[in-house]
Amino acid sequence: MTVAKGLAKGLEGIEVDETAISLVDGLHGTLSYRGVPLDSLVAWPFTRVAFLVLDGNEPTNAALRDFEDELAAACTLTAEERGLLDLLAATTAHPMQVLIAWTMICTHDPAHFRRYGDAARGMTIAARMPTALAYLLARRRDREPGPVDGRESNPVTRFLSAIEAPVDPALRQAFEITQILQVEHGFNAGTFAARVVASTLAPVENAIAGALATLHGPLHGGxxxxxxxxxxxxxxxxxxxxxxxxxxxxxxxxxxxxxxxxxxxxxxxxxxxxxxxxxxxxxxxxxxxxxxxxxxxxxxxxxxxxxxxxxxxxxxxxxxxxxxTGLPTDFFTASFAMARVYGYVAHFIESRRDNRIIRPSARYTGRRPPDVGPCAESP
Ligand SMILES: CC(C)(COP(=O)(O)OP(=O)(O)OC[C@H]1O[C@@H](n2cnc3c(N)ncnc32)[C@H](O)[C@@H]1OP(=O)(O)O)[C@@H](O)C(=O)NCCC(=O)NCCS
CATH class of the missing domain: 1.10.230.10 (Cytochrome P450-Terp, domain 2)
Known part of the structure; x- marks a missing residue:
């Protein structure tokens, strides 16, 4: 690829903002969330990692229990959401496209996730996305979606049970660690898209939808x-x-x-x-x-x-x-999104603390209008 001089094509190497959420060190091949290295994070339960990424600190045991309870309380689909998923299950829409549509109508109970302010609705989306995906998968397999086990505190286990994954502890642990690896990753294209949407003061569900649309591409999560x-x-x-x-x-x-x-x-x-x-x-x-x-x-x-x-x-x-785990290939990127959505919400919150609309410039190479000279004086 040839790049015209002075252009930051693909924004390679351009620092567009500050972040304290994750550190991707591409030269040494390391990754940490909020200062905790990946090799430590993989020994944590998924919810502890998600809390750390969102809040910036490791939770106390009581705070983690509350967080897990809130995720479980918000994980059930409404009749309206099930109706939309039933409709889309019968189409050829890719699961990522179904998730985007579902995100737009995911119903938020204002009693949930209050401490996340204008990102609270994003937390409901994060809590309910595994249920939505398991529901869609069951429908696409012509099966009756099973009930959601709200007593199960770990959303990863809840998802694996809902999709009827094999009960192999080594596989289930590998799946949970894989989800931990994917919670957050600097200014990747999807997260950047979320921040662009957030910068316009559009709501958090729009930022998540923009991020999901970006993640879907095969050069990224796809x-x-x-x-x-x-x-x-x-x-x-x-x-x-x-x-x-x-x-x-x-x-x-x-x-x-x-x-x-x-x-x-x-x-x-x-x-x-x-x-x-x-x-x-x-x-x-x-x-x-x-x-x-x-x-x-x-x-x-x-x-x-x-x-x-x-x-x-x-x-x-x-x-x-x-x-x-039994997931078909077209459900892979959506399963990735179940983890990354926590990162998107963390970036939404961070970017809103010191917001400025993201609006870069482009070098115009098209045909120019005829030179009409200086503007006429207004009559
Ligand atoms: C990840 C990716 C998008 C990064 O893109 P990028 O930083 O813009 O790098 P480029 O696409 O400009 O690639 C740089 C060079 O490496 C080559 N290259 C990069 N990834 C390649 C790949 N997966 N297969 C073959 N060649 C590759 C390019 O052809 C290019 O070669 P050139 O310098 O001779 O033109 C790119 O490596 C890619 O397309 N990978 C495959 C898709 C993928 O796995 N995405 C998931 C990322 S987590």
Whole structure:
């Protein structure tokens, strides 16, 4: 790609605001939320991580219980929401597009999440998104959606039960850690979109919808679906090298590879690769996981020859963890959104504390109007 001189195409390397939510260190391959490194966060329950990202501090046990109770109290769909999901389940709309529509009508009870102020409705969306997704999945499978277990304090466990995921403790732990890895990630495209929407003083549900619309793209969160579908299409580890060489020869991107920030291995990819390679053997996804390993090995070897610092990102192996829970590939990015939505709300709150509309400039290259000279004096 050629970029005209002086332009910040893709905003690479441009610092547009300050944030205290997460630190992505792309040179050293580390990530921390509110100063807590990823390797510590993965040992926490999901809700403790979500609270930390939102509030900036680790909760006391009592505060965490209250937070979990509030999430559970807000997790049930209204009849109106179920009606919309029934309608959209019968269409070809992608689950991400269904989520966007549902976000717009998700009903908020003002008694919930009061301390989040004008972001409270966003917390209801976060609390209820797993229920909405499980409901949509059941409908698309022509099954009756099961009741939501409001007594279960962990929303991740609640979701896994609702989608009838296998009751394998190692898989369930891998899924919860995968969700923790995805709560927050600096000024990624979706979060930035949320901040752009928030900067206009539009409501939080609009900011979330804008972020979801952005996350859906295959260069962003949608790479999770694309990477697994690619591995399924490649079919076997033996076919991986020819596939990678063909992509590189024809200028096609290998989905799940490369990152704007990370110049070394994405620290989240290390975790999901470990889960994929440990959990897949002996399952229907064993060959797919082995195919991913072979694609990665060949791709990184070719990149080393070219002296390009491109490695696997989070999306590359994540589909194995998701796939083993029984999620179909088109539900991957929406399942990612269930975690990232907490990050979106945190950014909405942070950006509103010192708001200025985000409005960049562009260099005009189109046809110019004829020079009509200086403006005439007004009559
Ligand atoms: C993540 C991504 C969008 C970052 O984009 P970016 O910072 O704008 O980087 P570019 O797309 O400009 O790529 C820089 C160079 O690396 C190459 N490259 C980057 N990612 C590549 C990939 N996945 N496969 C093949 N080549 C890739 C580009 O072709 C380009 O080569 P060039 O300098 O010879 O033109 C990009 O790496 C990508 O498209 N990856 C695949 C999609 C993906 O996995 N997204 C999830 C991100 S978490």
């Amino acid at each position: 790479a999770d679906q694309a990477a697994l579908e690619t591995a399924l299409a490649v079919g076997s580890p033996e076919a991986a090298a020819a596939f990678v060489d063909d992509c590189l020869a024809t200028g096609k991107k290998v989905m799940g590879m490369g990152h704007r920030e990370y110049k070394v291995l994405d620290p989240r990819a290390r975790w999901v690769k470990k889960f994929a390679t440990e959990l897949a053997p002996g399952t229907p996804l064993a060959t797919t996981a082995a195919t991913l390993v072979a694609i990665e090995e060949h791709f990184t070897a070719r990149m080393r020859e070219k002296h390009k610092p491109l490695h696997a990102n989070l999306e590359f192996y994540k589909g194995i963890v998701y796939g083993l």
